[in-house]
Amino acid sequence: MKPDAKPQFTKAVFERPRSLVDVKTHFCPGCHHGTIHRIVAECIDRYGVRENTVGVACVGCSVFLYDYIDVDVVEAPHGRAPAVATGVKRAQPDRFVFTYQGDGDLAAIGTSEVVHAANRGENLTVIFVNNTTYGMTGGQMAPTTMLGQKTSTSPYGRDFRGDGYPIKMAELLAGLEGTAYSARVAVSTPAQIRKARESVRKAFEMQLNGMGFSIVEFLSTCPTNWGMKPLDAQKRVLGEMSEYFPLGVFKERKQADFA
Amino acid sequence: MNGTATGEALRLLTKGNEAICLGAIAAGCRHYYGYPITPQNDIPEYMAARLPAIGGTFLQAESEVATINFLLGTAASGKRVMTSSSGPGISLMQEGLSYMAGSELPAVIVNISRSGPGLGGIAPSQGDYFQAVKGGGHGGYRLIVLAPHSVQEMYSLTMLAFDLADKYRNPVFLLGDAIIGQMKEPFVPTPYDASFPQEKPWALTGCRGRERQNLKSLYLKDNAIEVHNWKLHGKYEAMRQTEARAESYLLSGAKIAVVAFGTAARVSKTAIQWARKEGIPAGMLRPITLFPFPEREVQEIARTADRLLVVEMNTGQMVEDVKICTPHHDKIGFFGKPCAMPTPEEILDRIRALAGRKG
Numbered sequence: 001m002k003p004d005a006k007p008q009f010t011k012a013v014f015e016r017p018r019s020l021v022d023v024k025t026h027f028c029p030g031c032h033h034g035t036i037h038r039i040v041a042e043c044i045d046r047y048g049v050r051e052n053t054v055g056v057a058c059v060g061c062s063v064f065l066y067d068y069i070d071v072d073v074v075e076a077p078h079g080r081a082p083a084v085a086t087g088v089k090r091a092q093p094d095r096f097v098f099t100y101q102g103d104g105d106l107a108a109i110g111t112s113e114v115v116h117a118a119n120r121g122e123n124l125t126v127i128f129v130n131n132t133t134y135g136m137t138g139g140q141m142a143p144t145t146m147l148g149q150k151t152s153t154s155p156y157g158r159d160f161r162g163d164g165y166p167i168k169m170a171e172l173l174a175g176l177e178g179t180a181y182s183a184r185v186a187v188s189t190p191a192q193i194r195k196a197r198e199s200v201r202k203a204f205e206m207q208l209n210g211m212g213f214s215i216v217e218f219l220s221t222c223p224t225n226w227g228m229k230p231l232d233a234q235k236r237v238l239g240e241m242s243e244y245f246p247l248g249v250f251k252e253r254k255q256a257d258f259a
Numbered sequence: 260m261n262g263t264a265t266g267e268a269l270r271l272l273t274k275g276n277e278a279i280c281l282g283a284i285a286a287g288c289r290h291y292y293g294y295p296i297t298p299q300n301d302i303p304e305y306m307a308a309r310l311p312a313i314g315g316t317f318l319q320a321e322s323e324v325a326t327i328n329f330l331l332g333t334a335a336s337g338k339r340v341m342t343s344s345s346g347p348g349i350s351l352m353q354e355g356l357s358y359m360a361g362s363e364l365p366a367v368i369v370n371i372s373r374s375g376p377g378l379g380g381i382a383p384s385q386g387d388y389f390q391a392v393k394g395g396g397h398g399g400y401r402l403i404v405l406a407p408h409s410v411q412e413m414y415s416l417t418m419l420a421f422d423l424a425d426k427y428r429n430p431v432f433l434l435g436d437a438i439i440g441q442m443k444e445p446f447v448p449t450p451y452d453a454s455f456p457q458e459k460p461w462a463l464t465g466c467r468g469r470e471r472q473n474l475k476s477l478y479l480k481d482n483a484i485e486v487h488n489w490k491l492h493g494k495y496e497a498m499r500q501t502e503a504r505a506e507s508y509l510l511s512g513a514k515i516a517v518v519a520f521g522t523a524a525r526v527s528k529t530a531i532q533w534a535r536k537e538g539i540p541a542g543m544l545r546p547i548t549l550f551p552f553p554e555r556e557v558q559e560i561a562r563t564a565d566r567l568l569v570v571e572m573n574t575g576q577m578v579e580d581v582k583i584c585t586p587h588h589d590k591i592g593f594f595g596k597p598c599a600m601p602t603p604e605e606i607l608d609r610i611r612a613l614a615g616r617k618g
Contacts, residue, residue, distance in 0.1 A: 051467035054336070057475070066473040072463040074335040075475035077358045080328040083320070087332020087340075088463070090316045091290060095465055113328070116321035 017041035019050045019070045026064065030230025032220035033061060033129065035187045036196075037068050040100070040127055043200045044071065047208060049096040054088050056081040058110075060102040061135040079110025082117035085124045096207065098125040103144040104134040107169050114173065114215075121178030121212035121257075125203045128169060128215055131222040132241065139225025143167045146244060151225070166244060170217040174250035180212035182251040186219040186242060188234045195247075202252070211256050219245055270445040275413040275435060276301035276343075278446055279369055280309065282417030283341050285451040288367070289315030290340040292329040294322060294348055297381045298437040299371035302343040323348040327355030327368075334364040335474045337462025339421055343369035346379065346387055350395065356430055357396030360491070361476025363461075365424035367417065368402075369433045371440040374598035382598045383437035383522060388576035391434045392550045399488070401495040403502060404432040404549040406520040407439060411446040416547070422455045423502065427494055434549065436572065438522040438600055498551050505553035506545040509535065513542030515613050516564035518557065518581055520546045522600060523570045530606035539614045549577070554584045561585035566613040568592045570606055572599065 016022060020041035027033045044050050050071055057065040059078035066073035076084040081099035089097045106114050106128050114126065133151055134140040141154040144166050148157040158166075174182035181203050185196035196218065203214035219241050221233035228236065273281070280302055283291070291306040303319065310317040320326040326342050333340040344352065349370045359366060372387040374380040391404045403423050405416045417433060424431040463474060478484035506524075509531055510516060519527045524545040534541040544560050546553050561567060561581075567590050569578040574595045582588055594601065594609045 052465040054463045054465065056332070057473075063477060066471070066475065070466070070471050072466050072471050073473045073475075074332065074463055075358075075362065075473065075477060076328065076331070077354055080324070080331075080355070083325040083328030084332040084335070086318070086325075087290075087292070087329040087334075088336050089332075090318060090329070091333040091336035091338045091340075092464065112321055113325055116325065 017045045019044040021068050021070050023067065025068060027061065028224045030221055030223040030233050032131070032187050032218065035193065036127065036129060036218050036220065039187070039193070039197050039200050040098070041069055042197060043204050044069070046201065047096075047204055052094075053096040053098070054092070056085045056088065056097070056099040058099065058101040058105040060105050062100050062102055062129060065100050079105050079108070080113050081105065081110065082113040082122070082124070082126065086117055086120070086122050089122060089124050093123070098127060100127045101129070102135065103128070103130040103132065103142045107143045107167050114169075115176070118173045118176045118213040118215070119178045121180070123207055123210055123212055125207050126213075126215040127200070128217045129220045130169070130217055130245065131220040132166070133222050133225050135222050135225055139222070146240060168245060170215065170250050173215055177257075178213050179215070179251050180206040180253040181214035183249040184217040184219065184245060184247050186237055186247055188237045199249070206253070209256070211253050219247070268447045270447055272443055272445050273410060274301055274441060274443050275407070275410045276371065276440040277305055278410045278413040279343070279417045279433065280305040281448055282414040283367065283421070284309065284313070285448070286339065286418040286421040287451070287453070287457075288339040288341050288421060289313065290333045290338055291315070291342065292318045292320055292326045292340070293342050293344065294320050294326050296345045296348045298373060298440055299343045299345050299369065301440070302369065302371070323351035324354065327352040327359070330366045331355055331359055331362070331364060334359065334366045335362075335463050337459040337464060341367040341369065343371060345371050345373045346375045349387065349390065353396035356402065357398050357400060358476050359430050360396070360400035360402065361398065362474045363428040364430070364474065365428050366430050367420045367424055367433065368430055369435065372434065372436045380598060381437060383572060383600055384598045385436060385521060385523060385572040385576070386597060387434065388549065388571070388573060391432050392580070400491060401498065401550055402430050402432045403427070403498060403551070404434055406434050406547060406549050408521050408525045408545065409439070409446070410442060410444045413439065414446055414448060418451050425455065425457060425459075427498060428461075429494065434521065436522050439525070502548060503551040503553040503555070504547040505556045506547060507556070508543040508545060510542035510544060510560065513540050513560070514565040515539060515541040515568060515610050516560040516566070517541065517543040517568045517570055517606070517610070518546070518560075518577070519543065519570040520549060520577065523572050526601055526603055527570050527606050529603035530610060533603065533607050534610045534614075537611075537616070539610060539616065541610050546577070552580050552584070557581055557584040561587050561590060564590070566590050566592060568594060568609055568613055570594045570601060572601070573597050
């Protein structure tokens with residue numbers, strides 16, 4: 001028996017997705033980007049679109065998407081990923097196109113681009129990672145920062161009287177006619193991870209069936225910038241974050257609105 | 260459409276803005292994105308009507324910020340793509356242009372410029388010279404800038420712009436103005452020379468049959484960004500060596516040499532003809548590329564002519580580049596008319612004055 005051949009009496013029940021590159025990530029301990037990357041890679045594998053995919057990376061911790069997901073990736077300016085993805089999809093309608101964006105990127109500087117991509121019903125998928133802060137730049141206040149949350153630019157805690165309220169993007173985008181699918185998920189328990197995978201599958205299927213714009217918002221941790229241990233960060237997602245940002249499906253189109 | 264029953268070349272009577280559309284379509288551009296702004300609306304309107312009929316895509320964006328990023332995505336897909344706008348909209352595109360230059364993505368950007376700064380006005384202007392030539396975005400990059408002065412050139416330089424963009428994997432600017440965009444005159448729709456190779460192995464089309472690849476401008480490791488900057492610099496130097504273009508107009512024996520581009524050059528031609536009739540040996544060097552600037556040609560006329568007259572529809576921008584080319588600053592005169600077209604009479608007066616004649 002050759003040393004690399006699999007023994008006959010075992011059955012693989014868990015392996016690295018083909019679309020996930022076998023390297024160590026740069027993400028901090030307890031960060032959810034790794035888990036979310038894996039879910040995206042699993043779904044790329046499930047639908048067999050790896051060689052047919054163009055991903056769009058945003059600015060922030062997730063910019064190194066091209067180091068971790070084994071597909072073609074173009075880098076977008078901060079917040080502009082849905083516009084870049086629009087340009088890719090309009091040029092190559094038969095390719096699978098997704099963006100992977102953080103909350104500063106999508107919900108602050110890129111609000112216009114994501115709202116109009118959704119409103120046009122652009123047939124692409126947005127993976128949106130909401131950890132209530134700007135991770136890469138060192139934990140500044142984001143539009144999703146919770147009321148009372150202390151960050152490096154809200155040192156006394158976010159106050160709605162000056163800073164407004166945490167923005168609920170999944171609900172906001174669900175209100176647009178062009179949105180085919182909008183859901184919010186979390187990955188802090190195995191059950192949540194299974195549900196999250198189901199949502200990403202749904203979002204992928206929307207695009208593969210030509211139904212229009214799909215988005216999955218992930219509630220995610222940033223233990224480093226929250227100043228928390230990883231386990232405490234999980235508790236924060238399961239507690240106050242899930243209370244303000246409810247998990248669920250906010251829009252699911254059953255059929256395309258064009259013949 | 261290359262001939263008539265009499266064997267003469269077909270001539271079309273169109274606006275400059277429409278000639279740009281015809282040139283782009285002839286060059287194989289099937290993707291146009293834009294946002295309304297005067298005085299270039301004829302371009303998106305033409306493309307909106309025409310592109311779907313020939314299997315292309317027209318898309319009106321929510322802003323010029325989105326527009327330039329539509330271009331980035333389509334350019335990354337390996338397709339020829341164009342937008343057009345005017346000053347304020349071009350300002351909003353600067354972020355994307357910097358990213359496209361950094362990511363080495365080809366596209367054609369048309370500026371039918373208007374008056375500024377700010378909202379300015381819709382009168383024709385050449386006030387966007389600095390922005391186009393010196394780079395309005397961050398980080399230090401160059402764009403090839405073409406300056407048409409006729410409807411014919413609006414057509415032919417648009418075709419050239421696509422070839423240069425692909426050749427250098429760099430955005431290329433077409434800098435017109437409200438006069439040249441709105442002006443109607445006959446032109447010959449010469450066929451596009453499709454011999455330029457258009458294979459784009461770097462394009463992101465899905466990684467079937469190859470390793471994954473990416474297009475990016477972020478370089479964090481070691482001195483990678485320094486290496487990248489020198490690579491880009493080498494490309495810009497190659498542009499300087501091979502792509503500078505200029506028209507010599509009645510320069511033989513000229514003692515008064517006008518230097519002007521675009522509409523200012525077009526008007527100057529009339530003034531020069533009148534001056535010649537008066538016995539004043541006037542001529543003109545007309546930069547067709549503003550970057551790369553025709554430095555050698557400017558050096559030469561600065562040596563051979565007695566006086567140079569730089570004419571611009573602004574308060575003096577290209578004149579700085581003329582001065583860089585020559586130590587003979589005392590020879591250089593300037594006539595600027597910001598936000599308005601100079602008349603041939605006004606230019607003739609300056610030519611006469613430099614020639615020591617009274618009008």
